[in-house]
Each structure stands twice: as C-alpha cells, then as structure tokens.
Amino acid sequence: MADPKGFMTTPRQDWPRRPVEERVRDWDEVYVPGALLPIISKQADRCMDCGIPFCHEACPLGNLIPEWNDLVSREDWRAAADRLHATNNFPEYTGRLCPAPCESGCVLAINQPAVTIKNVEVAIADRAWELGFTPPRPPDRLSGRTVAVIGSGPTGLAAAQQLTRAGHTVAVYEKDDRLGGLMRYGIPEFKMEKHHLERRIEQMRAEGTKFRTSTAVGRDIGAAELRSRYDAVVIATGATAWRELDVPGRELSGIHQAMEYLPLANRVCEGDLAVSPLSAAGKHVVIVGGGDTGADCLGTAVREGAASVTQLDIYAQPGGERDEDVDPWPTYPKIYRLSAAHEEAGELRTAPAANADARLFAASTLRFTGDADGHVRSLHLVEVDAQRRPVPDTGRTLPADLVLLALGFSGPDKEDGLIDQLGLELEPRGTLTRDARFATNVPGVFAAGDAARGQSLIVWAIAEGRAVAAAVDRHLTGSSRLPAPIGPYDRPMVV
Numbered sequence: 001m002a003d004p005k006g007f008m009t010t011p012r013q014d015w016p017r018r019p020v021e022e023r024v025r026d027w028d029e030v031y032v033p034g035a036l037l038p039i040i041s042k043q044a045d046r047c048m049d050c051g052i053p054f055c056h057e058a059c060p061l062g063n064l065i066p067e068w069n070d071l072v073s074r075e076d077w078r079a080a081a082d083r084l085h086a087t088n089n090f091p092e093y094t095g096r097l098c099p100a101p102c103e104s105g106c107v108l109a110i111n112q113p114a115v116t117i118k119n120v121e122v123a124i125a126d127r128a129w130e131l132g133f134t135p136p137r138p139p140d141r142l143s144g145r146t147v148a149v150i151g152s153g154p155t156g157l158a159a160a161q162q163l164t165r166a167g168h169t170v171a172v173y174e175k176d177d178r179l180g181g182l183m184r185y186g187i188p189e190f191k192m193e194k195h196h197l198e199r200r201i202e203q204m205r206a207e208g209t210k211f212r213t214s215t216a217v218g219r220d221i222g223a224a225e226l227r228s229r230y231d232a233v234v235i236a237t238g239a240t241a242w243r244e245l246d247v248p249g250r251e252l253s254g255i256h257q258a259m260e261y262l263p264l265a266n267r268v269c270e271g272d273l274a275v276s277p278l279s280a281a282g283k284h285v286v287i288v289g290g291g292d293t294g295a296d297c298l299g300t301a302v303r304e305g306a307a308s309v310t311q312l313d314i315y316a317q318p319g320g321e322r323d324e325d326v327d328p329w330p331t332y333p334k335i336y337r338l339s340a341a342h343e344e345a346g347e348l349r350t351a352p353a354a355n356a357d358a359r360l361f362a363a364s365t366l367r368f369t370g371d372a373d374g375h376v377r378s379l380h381l382v383e384v385d386a387q388r389r390p391v392p393d394t395g396r397t398l399p400a401d402l403v404l405l406a407l408g409f410s411g412p413d414k415e416d417g418l419i420d421q422l423g424l425e426l427e428p429r430g431t432l433t434r435d436a437r438f439a440t441n442v443p444g445v446f447a448a449g450d451a452a453r454g455q456s457l458i459v460w461a462i463a464e465g466r467a468v469a470a471a472v473d474r475h476l477t478g479s480s481r482l483p484a485p486i487g488p489y490d491r492p493m494v495v
C-alpha cells in the first residue's frame with residue numbers, strides 16, 4: 001500500500017450515481033461516467049494490508065484483492081489488470097453486478113466502512129480495456145480435442161474461454177439469438193450496458209471460440225447427436241424454470257412472470273422493438289417478490305413510465321446494521337439494502353412513507369381481482385408474521401394493472417428435451433445431479449452454473465465455469481494446468 005495510514009485518513013467514497021431524475025429518463029448505467037477514475041487510487045489505498053485477507057476468502061473466485069488494491073494505489077494498471085484476470089475472466093461483469101460478499105469480509109468493515117473493492121475491480125477492468133491490456137490470448141497449439149458448451153451465460157462463457165485457451169476446440173450453443181444468458185436477456189441495461197458483452201465475445205472469437213446462436217440443444221439439434229460429435233459436453237443452461245404463485249385470480253390477464261417482462265425491455269434497448277408489448281407505461285404495477293429480480297422489474301417499470309409501483313417482500317424489513325448473533329463478521333449479512341432501483345420509485349411508490357423505497361415488507365398476496373374483461377385490477381394482501389401467519393386486521397388492496405411475479409427459479413428448463421434426451425439425473429430440488437468433479441451421470445457430460453448449483457450469482461457462475469473447464473481439461477488430457485477456484489482441483493492462482 002502506498003499510504004499505510006490511508007484507512008485512517010481517507011473516508012469511503014463510492015462511485016457516484018447519476019441524479020435519479022436524470023437516470024430514470026434513459027437506460028444507461030446509473031453511475032456518473034468518468035467519476036470513478038479520479039477517486040479510485042485513494043480508495044484502494046484504504047486497504048490496510050491486514051495480513052489475513054478475509055475479502056479474498058469471501059470472493060468465490062478467490063480474487064487477489066489486497067494485491068490489486070496495492071497496484072491500483074500505485075496506479076500500476078497493467079500489473080493490476082494481470083492480477084485481476086488471473087482469477088476472473090470477466091471482471092467488468094462482477095465489478096458492476098456482484099453483491100460484493102468480499103466487502104462484508106473486509107477487516108476494515110469490523111468497525112468502519114469497507115474498502116470499495118467492487119469499485120476497484122471495475123476500475124481495473126475498464127482501464128484494462130481502455131489501455132489495451134486485454135488482447136485475445138489464443139492457445140499456442142491445439143489439442144485436437146473438441147468440447148460443446150451448451151448455454152452462453154457467464155458459466156458457459158467462462159468455461160469456453162478457459163477451454164479454448166487450453167487448446168481445445170470449443171463451440172458454444174445458445175438457444176437465444178444473442179449471447180450472454182441472463183446478462184443479455186434479464187439483467188437490465190441500466191445495471192450493465194450490453195456493449196460490455198460484445199467486447200468480450202469479440203475477444204473470445206479472436207481466441208478461437210465458435211458460437212452457434214438460435215440453436216436450442218434438444219430441439220434444433222439432438223442432444224445425443226451433439227454428444228457423439230464432441231469429446232466432452234458442458235451443460236451451462238442456467239436455472240430459468242420459474243416459481244408460480246398459486247392464488248385465486250392468477251389466470252387474469254396482466255399477470256406475468258418477471259422473466260416474461262424483463263427480456264422484452266432488453267429487446268427495446270437492443271433496438272428489436274420500439275415499445276415493449278408488456279410496457280408498464282401508465283399502469284399501476286405490483287411486483288411480487290422482494291429480491292433482485294423484483295428490483296430489476298421496479299427500475300424497468302419506472303423507466304417505462306408506470307403510474308405507480310410497489311414491490312412486495314414476504315420477509316420483514318431487516319435492520320440497517322449487521323446482527324452479530326445471526327450473521328457475524330465476516331459473513332454476508334442480511335441487512336436493509338437500498339439498490340439503485342429502490343432509490344428511483346420516488347413519488348410513484350404506493351408503499352407507506354415509512355419506507356424510503358417502494359417495498360412493502362411482510363406482505364403476502366391473497367388473491368387478484370379483475371374487471372369484466374378478465375384483466376387484473378387489484379391485488380389483495382395481508383401482513384404476515386415471521387412464521388408467515390396472517391396478522392389480523394392487516395388486509396389491504398393495491399391497484400394493479402400489471403403484476404410481475406419475481407419468486408425465484410427452481411432449476412433448469414426441461415422443455416427443450418435436452419435433459420430427457422441425455423438421460424440426465426436430477427436432484428429432488430430440480431437441479432442437475434453432478435459429482436465433485438462436475439461430472440453428470442452420463443460419461444463425458446459435465447454440468448455447471450445455475451443449472452447444477454441452482455439460482456445463484458454471476459461471480460459463482462464464473463467460478464463454476466472456470467472450475468468445470470479444469471475438470472473437462474483433466475478428463476480430456478489426464479491433467480490440467482487450468483486454475484479452479486472451487487472443487488477438488490482447487491488451484492485459484494495462475495502466475
């Protein structure tokens with residue numbers, strides 16, 4: 001660290017967000033462009049080089065955080081980019097989208113605001129692109145082995161890049177028309193602009209990875225045929241089988257799953273549609289589900305011009321501080337967090353003024369009622385206690401012309417036929433069965449990411465993609481020098 005007293009002299013400063021009234025009028029990322037670079041070296045200098053970096057342990061990728069904090073504090077961007085890319089294929093994605101469990105584990109966070117680790121990560125990633133430190137890295141020679149990766153989300157892309165760089169010939173099959181999985185069709189533009197995807201995909205193409213879009217394995221190409229054509233297959237198809245809300249009135253029109261709604265807004269940003277057919281413009285919107293997917297619906301509905309918006313969370317509102325008895329440091333605590341989208345509802349919210357945002361906590365949906373045309377018009381709810389028992393006399397009705405269900409996902413989608421055609425076994429909870437080496441019950445077929453782990457995070461998807469690549473490389477060649485942040489071949493560092 002350039003300044004050993006940095007953590008005492010410099011207060012935490014986050015990448016500033018643009019004013020709410022400005023950013024809700026566009027789809028661009030919420031942060032002030034160019035405002036991170038001038039502050040980030042001093043922020044990195046707050047890292048006190050504590051000696052036992054719990055942040056590094058808390059990051060599923062094993063990112064070398066104290067090392068790159070030091071390099072950024074000295075403005076050695078090339079070395080910082082090298083150390084960052086040693087453990088993370090796509091730091092511009094995690095630097096924008098990760099909930100940053102590393103910061104909960106920061107030693108400084110015991111009694112002070114943590115180092116802005118995620119901001120340092122994204123600054124390095126963006127600077128590396130600007131300064132040309134991210135060239136394609138094609139393999140020196142080819143192995144003659146072939147791998148099919150099914151799914152182009154962060155898991156599939158990370159696995160494909162690692163395996164290509166190891167010399168294998170890799171083809172990624174994607175059923176959507178564009179690459180990126182939920183980062184493309186799901187996560188809104190205001191959280192991550194899609195040009196970040198294009199740039200990496202170009203890098204991967206230049207390294208030799210092949211991409212086959214609009215090809216659903218199981219439907220457009222037989223899964224068994226694919227298996228016979230390749231030496232190994234990686235299934236990285238995500239967990240997009242959504243959970244339902246089985247209450248009276250669910251059949252009314254105007255009630256949609258979040259993942260029916262969000263991709264249409266993505267398509268508007270891509271220029272495929274002028275207006276989303278499910279646009280929230282002028283509508284009273286209620287989002288059922290208090291998680292991040294619900295927050296993405298909220299930010300999208302606000303930008304589309306909703307008349308009002310409310311997000312329902314079945315859990316009670318958490319406290320603002322870590323409860324040391326429940327979530328002691330350095331774990332990731334359940335606390336009240338205000339995402340960028342939650343700041344944006346403003347006067348559109350129908351939730352009580354006690355909340356700073358549009359969420360109603362401890363709220364359980366009882367039923368929907370509609371108009372004579374069968375369109376939803378109201379949502380009826382009741383407050384619940386910690387055991388989800390209704391609290392007497394707390395029933396209320398919200399206006400609802402558009403209801404979005406964001407209740408989570410149970411496992412991989414089975415409709416394409418891929419799972420049946422290969423005869424893959426499933427866990428009782430619906431995810432793909434695999435062993436510690438990422439192998440499924442079918443020889444030569446591996447599974448990783450949300451499809452096997454269940455609904456998770458980008459950082460875990462990249463970690464799984466890297467780890468499954470090491471397992472496949474070992475399967476094909478008998479050994480592997482690829483780093484694997486998780487699993488039996490745990491070798492997080494590459495020098």
Ligand SMILES: Cc1cc2nc3c(=O)[nH]c(=O)nc-3n(C[C@H](O)[C@H](O)[C@H](O)COP(=O)(O)OP(=O)(O)OC[C@H]3O[C@@H](n4cnc5c(N)ncnc54)[C@H](O)[C@@H]3O)c2cc1C
Pocket residue numbers: 097098099150151152153154155156173174175176180181182183186187191215216217218236237238239240262292293296413416418448449450451455456457458459461
């Ligand atoms: C709305 C939303 C917002 C989120 N926001 C965040 C966030 O801010 N931060 C964060 O860390 N995580 C977030 N997540 C979670 C994160 O996006 C996922 O954990 C991650 O994308 C999983 O990666 P994956 O590659 O395993 O699967 P996915 O990203 O789901 O990709 C799977 C891909 O496989 C393709 N596919 C499926 N079946 C087939 C087939 N038969 N043939 C060919 N292709 C197929 C799909 O079309 C898809 O492109 C969010 C999730 C959602 C739904």
Ligand code: SF4
Pocket residue numbers: 058059060061063065094095098099100101102103117118121459
């Ligand atoms: S990937 Fe997430 S946990 Fe890891 S360093 Fe980046 S923000 Fe922290």
